[in-house]
Amino acid sequence: xxxxxxxxxxxxxxxxxxxxxxxxxxxxxxxxxxxxxxxxxxxxxxxxxxxxxxxxxxxxxxxxxxxxxxxxxxxxxxxxxxxxxxxxxxxxxxxxx
Amino acid sequence: xxxxxxxxxxxxxxxxxxxxxxxxxxxxxxxxxxxxxxxxxxxxxxxxxxxxxxxxxxxxxxxxxxxxxxxxxxxxxxxxxxxxxxxxxxxxxxxxxxxxxxxxxxxxxxxxxxxxxxxxxxxxxxxxxxxxxxxxxxxxxxxxxxxxxxxxxxxxxxxxxxxxxxxxxxxxxxxxxxxxxxxxxxxxxxxxxxxxxxxxxxxxxxxxxxxxxxxxxxxxxxxxxxxxxxxxxxxxxxxxxxxxxxxxxxxxxxxxxxxxxxxxxxxxxxxxxxxxxxxxxxxxxxxxxxxxxxxxxxxxxxxxxxxxxxxxxxxxxxxxxxxxxxxxxxxxxxxxxxxxxxxxxxxxxxxxxxxxxxxxxxxxxxxxxxxxxxxxxxxxxxxxxxxxxxxxxxxxxxxxxxxxxxxxxxxxxxxxxxxxxxxxxxxxxxxxx
Numbered sequence: 001x002x003x004x005x006x007x008x009x010x011x012x013x014x015x016x017x018x019x020x021x022x023x024x025x026x027x028x029x030x031x032x033x034x035x036x037x038x039x040x041x042x043x044x045x046x047x048x049x050x051x052x053x054x055x056x057x058x059x060x061x062x063x064x065x066x067x068x069x070x071x072x073x074x075x076x077x078x079x080x081x082x083x084x085x086x087x088x089x090x091x092x093x094x095x096x097x
Numbered sequence: 098x099x100x101x102x103x104x105x106x107x108x109x110x111x112x113x114x115x116x117x118x119x120x121x122x123x124x125x126x127x128x129x130x131x132x133x134x135x136x137x138x139x140x141x142x143x144x145x146x147x148x149x150x151x152x153x154x155x156x157x158x159x160x161x162x163x164x165x166x167x168x169x170x171x172x173x174x175x176x177x178x179x180x181x182x183x184x185x186x187x188x189x190x191x192x193x194x195x196x197x198x199x200x201x202x203x204x205x206x207x208x209x210x211x212x213x214x215x216x217x218x219x220x221x222x223x224x225x226x227x228x229x230x231x232x233x234x235x236x237x238x239x240x241x242x243x244x245x246x247x248x249x250x251x252x253x254x255x256x257x258x259x260x261x262x263x264x265x266x267x268x269x270x271x272x273x274x275x276x277x278x279x280x281x282x283x284x285x286x287x288x289x290x291x292x293x294x295x296x297x298x299x300x301x302x303x304x305x306x307x308x309x310x311x312x313x314x315x316x317x318x319x320x321x322x323x324x325x326x327x328x329x330x331x332x333x334x335x336x337x338x339x340x341x342x343x344x345x346x347x348x349x350x351x352x353x354x355x356x357x358x359x360x361x362x363x364x365x366x367x368x369x370x371x372x373x374x375x376x377x378x379x380x381x382x383x384x385x386x387x388x389x390x391x392x393x394x395x396x397x398x399x400x401x402x403x404x405x406x407x408x409x410x411x412x413x414x415x416x417x418x419x420x421x422x423x424x425x426x427x428x429x430x431x432x433x434x435x436x437x438x439x440x441x442x443x444x445x446x447x448x449x450x451x452x453x454x455x456x457x458x459x460x461x462x463x464x465x466x467x468x469x470x471x472x473x474x475x476x477x478x479x480x481x482x483x484x485x486x487x488x489x490x491x492x493x494x495x496x497x498x499x500x501x502x503x504x505x506x507x508x509x510x511x512x513x514x515x516x517x518x519x520x521x522x523x524x525x526x527x528x529x530x
Binding site: 010042043067071076089091 | 132133134135137138139140141142144202203204205207223224225226228243244245261262264274275276277280282284286287331340343344347348349350351352355372373374375376377378379
């Protein structure tokens with residue numbers, strides 16, 4: 001059974017304080033991602049990553065949970081990602097957690 | 098001159114709050130740093146609270162803390178695509194004066210815990226991210242660097258309670274990277290329902306609550322479990338699997354959660370509910386063998402940051418609180434005796450942990466994570482076989498009982514082979530002893 005799920009609709013309920021213009025995760029070379037890093041497209045629980053028509057990996061971090069999944073997978077495979085937490089106070093703010 | 102404290106605690110979750118509370122009560126001049134808007138803003142849990150670990154520190158917590166329901170019934174389900182078979186344990190004994198387990202919502206609970214910490218005299222600052230540890234020439238930890246302006250703060254000892262990723266400890270080289278097969282990714286939603294509907298649906302009343310843990314087809318071949326916990330006016334509905342399994346299968350976490358919610362045994366429980374939050378978090382699953390070094394010159398590490406989770410028994414926040422408390426008690430004792438916070442002196446923390454349920458339980462199950470990881474049949478094949486067996490047994494269809502028994506035995510032999518069955522029994526018994 002396949003269900004198409006729009007993750008954007010799930011994120012809509014959440015509270016975020018977006019630190020505009022300061023992404024806390026960066027792919028070092030988005031145009032040359034390893035097969036493992038390409039898995040972030042399905043792996044990220046917030047659906048932050050998408051593969052562009054030109055084959056580059058693009059991140060839109062507004063819905064990020066700061067869970068660290070992308071970081072752990074990327075680090076196990078190599079050194080393709082720069083990952084830090086958002087500045088204090090920014091990012092996801094759980095109401096219920 | 099940077100500001101100076103006797104102790105700094107990094108993180109405002111259960112481990113950090115337990116540590117800070119214990120330090121403040123012990124007369125230690127302590128600063129706690131939390132990166133969220135408030136303590137709890139970044140935290141996610143199922144969530145079940147075990148009273149014991151809180152009661153150790155705050156005996157009167159039942160009158161103050163935002164608790165949801167005390168648990169009177171535990172359901173453990175094994176599912177195939179269309180069925181579930183399982184055990185329920187319900188007892189009136191759980192309707193007791195001082196219940197043992199509660200459902201909670203983590204963010205409000207952590208806010209309350211943090212308020213208790215502040216009342217005890219600790220200085221708590223939020224919206225501040227600790228970037229790194231400060232060290233002196235000998236490598237001893239002497240404080241933290243934060244993202245605030247002039248953000249260097251000094252202390253005699255730093256307690257790292259910064260959660261499963263523990264970036265601070267990793268950056269400082271105090272622990273290795275977490276491996277994808279040592280950590281689960283869990284996603285969950287909070288589904289709101291009127292309390293009377295919820296109580297009827299789960300056969301409970303008043304403050305009673307039910308827990309459902311579900312394994313089998315819902316994890317789509319991955320190592321993991323799903324859950325439904327009853328809160329006062331909401332259900333916590335989630336599912337988690339090893340990160341390495343998500344990588345291998347390409348299953349999306351939110352797709353997995355959606356399909357879990359649509360399972361015929363689950364769907365009606367959620368009918369008509371309104372989702373008000375979707376959350377994701379990592380859970381340490383590597384157990385004892387994945388634990389880092391727990392102390393060094395000027396530092397201690399506690400809770401999820403130290404990978405202290407008993408995944409079989411679904412215990413983590415209690416270990417976080419107990420380890421946070423024991424780390425803080427160590428600091429209080431050393432300070433009282435005028436001893437410096439050296440690695441040699443801080444070994445006392447490890448000794449306290451060793452003597453407690455935390456290390457005893459983690460050690461007991463030290464081989465379980467790798468055994469389950471290498472033997473996914475425990476969560477894939479067996480639930481299916483059991484479910485089919487139950488159906489064969491229950492259906493009355495003119496087939497005699499002896500033939501039915503033979504069919505069940507045959508299905509197990511076909512599913513796992515005799516050698517497989519014997520080997521599995523041996524493996525699981527050894528990993529759990």
